[in-house]
Amino acid sequence: MTTDEPVDLDERLRSAGYRVTGPRRAVWTALCQASGHVTAEQLSAQVTAAGQADQASVYRTLALFEELGLARQSRLGDADAARWEVAHPDEHFHLVCANCGDIDHHVGSLVSRIRDHLEGDHRFEVRDVELVVTGICARCRDDEATA
Amino acid sequence: MTTDEPVDLDERLRSAGYRVTGPRRAVWTALCQASGHVTAEQLSAQVTAAGQADQASVYRTLALFEELGLARQSRLGDADAARWEVAHPDEHFHLVCANCGDIDHHVGSLVSRIRDHLEGDHRFEVRDVELVVTGICARCRDDEATA
DNA sequence: CTAAATGCAAACTCTTTGCAGATCC
DNA sequence: GGATCTGCAAAGAGTTTGCATTTAG
Numbered sequence: 001m002t003t004d005e006p007v008d009l010d011e012r013l014r015s016a017g018y019r020v021t022g023p024r025r026a027v028w029t030a031l032c033q034a035s036g037h038v039t040a041e042q043l044s045a046q047v048t049a050a051g052q053a054d055q056a057s058v059y060r061t062l063a064l065f066e067e068l069g070l071a072r073q074s075r076l077g078d079a080d081a082a083r084w085e086v087a088h089p090d091e092h093f094h095l096v097c098a099n100c101g102d103i104d105h106h107v108g109s110l111v112s113r114i115r116d117h118l119e120g121d122h123r124f125e126v127r128d129v130e131l132v133v134t135g136i137c138a139r140c141r142d143d144e145a146t147a
Numbered sequence: 148m149t150t151d152e153p154v155d156l157d158e159r160l161r162s163a164g165y166r167v168t169g170p171r172r173a174v175w176t177a178l179c180q181a182s183g184h185v186t187a188e189q190l191s192a193q194v195t196a197a198g199q200a201d202q203a204s205v206y207r208t209l210a211l212f213e214e215l216g217l218a219r220q221s222r223l224g225d226a227d228a229a230r231w232e233v234a235h236p237d238e239h240f241h242l243v244c245a246n247c248g249d250i251d252h253h254v255g256s257l258v259s260r261i262r263d264h265l266e267g268d269h270r271f272e273v274r275d276v277e278l279v280v281t282g283i284c285a286r287c288r289d290d291e292a293t294a
Numbered sequence: 295c296t297a298a299a300t301g302c303a304a305a306c307t308c309t310t311t312g313c314a315g316a317t318c319c
Numbered sequence: 320g321g322a323t324c325t326g327c328a329a330a331g332a333g334t335t336t337g338c339a340t341t342t343a344g
Contacts, residue, residue: 188332229334
């Protein structure tokens, strides 16, 4: 799949002129350990409970990580809160199950094909492709069939 | 392109067991006249100024329209507020220009191809595909080149 | 007439901000 | 030591809700 070269947060921060602090490390750790697609509030709850950072710092830190290209924010489906994940080098998209709420990553050539299509035909300089597919996942389909 | 068979709001409401009211008509008219991709607040401002509906009714009405399949909500890019548009029978996606903020519709086979791909390979029952591409539109690219 | 819809205002959720004090380099 | 970062608490968007009143059918 992907060579999961671990990101050296300290190094990345310093080289961009930012300081290495407890809250930043804590948010990064929490984000990495999360299953992906966590809300800022979920991270905040965890990190705050451990007394490692305040809610405000969580938001500020996430914004910083996004700026540094370490994290990615997306608003999946019609959800109210934004969801965060560690920036993944691969092009991927999200499959959101409308039944169980499960969010799946899908890595594939689809996104880059979309990219090519637009660059070629439409003279649109693509910066970011966000593809969110809502539907019913395989597991829920099976459950329905069984029921 | 599309046969723009005008939607008979009154009929649609009544046949679904809902009442035809002033606020609903007003919101529908405003949404249809809008360039598309308006926020609820923009609609609200317009409709409230004309004394045709309250803000709360605008939100309630939009939710109803969505339920009836008359309108579509989407959160484009990292925007804070949801944007609304009249539901379009064609599969389409959005091109958001990061420079001028312009939002373009693009109708094409791309979305249905995504759909087919997922139905076939991944046993995912697709309900809705939301594709948002952020980048620089042709006009802004030209401007840059000239400058 | 009566269930459904509205207006008003207040509540709620998610996120951002101002500022005094703590912290990293 | 001094700019950067933090915590706290308060404000800010956007959206929803409770309830008395109005209105469509």
